[in-house]
Amino acid sequence: MYDSAHAVTLAEIYAARRRIAGRVTRTPLVRSGALSRRFGAEILLKWETCQPTGAFKLRGATNMISALLEERGRDSLAAGVVTASTGNHGRAVALAASRLGIPAVVCLSRLVPEHKAAAIAEFGAEVVRVGESQDEAFGEVERRVAERGMTLIPPFDDPLIVAGQGSIGLELMEDAPDLDRVIVGLSGGGLLGGIGAAVKAIRPATRVTGVSLSRGAAMAESLTAGHPVAVEEVESLADSLGGGIGLDNRCTFALVSQVMDDHYRVSESAIAAAMVDILAHEKRLVEGAAAVGLAALAEHGLDVRGRKVALILSGNAVSLETLDRARAMIGR
Numbered sequence: 429m430y431d432s433a434h435a436v437t438l439a440e441i442y443a444a445r446r447r448i449a450g451r452v453t454r455t456p457l458v459r460s461g462a463l464s465r466r467f468g469a470e471i472l473l474k475w476e477t478c479q480p481t482g483a484f485k486l487r488g489a490t491n492m493i494s495a496l497l498e499e500r501g502r503d504s505l506a507a508g509v510v511t512a513s514t515g516n517h518g519r520a521v522a523l524a525a526s527r528l529g530i531p532a533v534v535c536l537s538r539l540v541p542e543h544k545a546a547a548i549a550e551f552g553a554e555v556v557r558v559g560e561s562q563d564e565a566f567g568e569v570e571r572r573v574a575e576r577g578m579t580l581i582p583p584f585d586d587p588l589i590v591a592g593q594g595s596i597g598l599e600l601m602e603d604a605p606d607l608d609r610v611i612v613g614l615s616g617g618g619l620l621g622g623i624g625a626a627v628k629a630i631r632p633a634t635r636v637t638g639v640s641l642s643r644g645a646a647m648a649e650s651l652t653a654g655h656p657v658a659v660e661e662v663e664s665l666a667d668s669l670g671g672g673i674g675l676d677n678r679c680t681f682a683l684v685s686q687v688m689d690d691h692y693r694v695s696e697s698a699i700a701a702a703m704v705d706i707l708a709h710e711k712r713l714v715e716g717a718a719a720v721g722l723a724a725l726a727e728h729g730l731d732v733r734g735r736k737v738a739l740i741l742s743g744n745a746v747s748l749e750t751l752d753r754a755r756a757m758i759g760r
């Protein structure tokens with residue numbers, strides 16, 4: 429199943445950084461005084477929420493579309509790019525494509541709420557409503573690839589997507605060359621795989637810790653099984669961490685198994701408390717998926733005393749209603 433031609437090298441991550449420079453924000457890595465005191469460690473926060481789409485996925489999408497333009501030429505992308513993501517990846521493809529002058533279509537089921545569709549259209553994509561499920565929306569993507577010659581931009585399982593997310597790892601190593609540990613939310617594995625590939629190539633001693641949901645953690649279950657498995661989708665405050673890794677996964681499953689040192693699962697109440705803590709102390713709102721690193725530190729008592737630790741605050745796609753739900757869950 430794993431094809432070593434799909435491994436992601438440090439050279440590919442540097443190439444990604446060159447392509448995305450000026451199109452994607454180089455995000456700040458900022459020491460948190462409150463969290464550093466609380467854990468007796470040096471806690472550094474990587475604010476991916478500063479991306480114009482509010483999440484890191486702009487890195488991968490911009491790298492992939494730019495690389496295809498370079499390698500195959502503009503004519504090959506004349507029919508445009510297409511994807512089926514309801515969230516941060518949909519916005520990322522929309523903005524990356526429109527900045528590069530390429531048409532973009534995002535296929536969504538009719539059940540996806542209108543405000544999510546509007547948030548994607550706002551970044552310059554055409555939103556096509558089709559079917560009653562994510563699978564049916566993906567069927568429409570496949571039809572457009574086969575019949576109209578559109579190009580699929582997948583959310584994580586492509587070396588160009590992974591290399592784009594890996595640019596975060598280069599920035600971490602520049603801003604904190606003696607980093608002891610990085611704690612990363614894990615879903616499809618593009619984010620952790622990319623950061624891990626960069627960090628392990630530059631400083632192998634830096635520990636790479638993955639965090640996923642207590643239920644419906646497809647990558648964690650697949651690693652335990654030794655091959656990709658499907659899991660049931662569950663409601664979560666960290667909805668960006670839901671979804672499978674693809675039973676025909678060709679890139680991120682093998683990569684994550686190589687670069688991840690340890691892994692934790694976090695409860696909904698720990699995610700809620702971490703979101704509220706970040707808002708209270710850092711005065712910025714992050715989505716549940718971005719708060720899982722802090723949730724793992726708090727819930728599992730990871731031994732970080734005296735260490736320099738980076739948390740990836742991956743995105744801010746969260747409504748005030750969801751924040752209210754998180755606050756009600758923990759009573760503060």
Ligand SMILES: *Cc1c(COP(=O)(O)O)cnc(C)c1O
Binds near residue numbers: 517616618620717
């Ligand atoms: C997509 C996403 C993740 C997980 O990234 P993967 O590459 O799927 O593991 C984490 N946080 C946010 C905000 C995301 O949008």
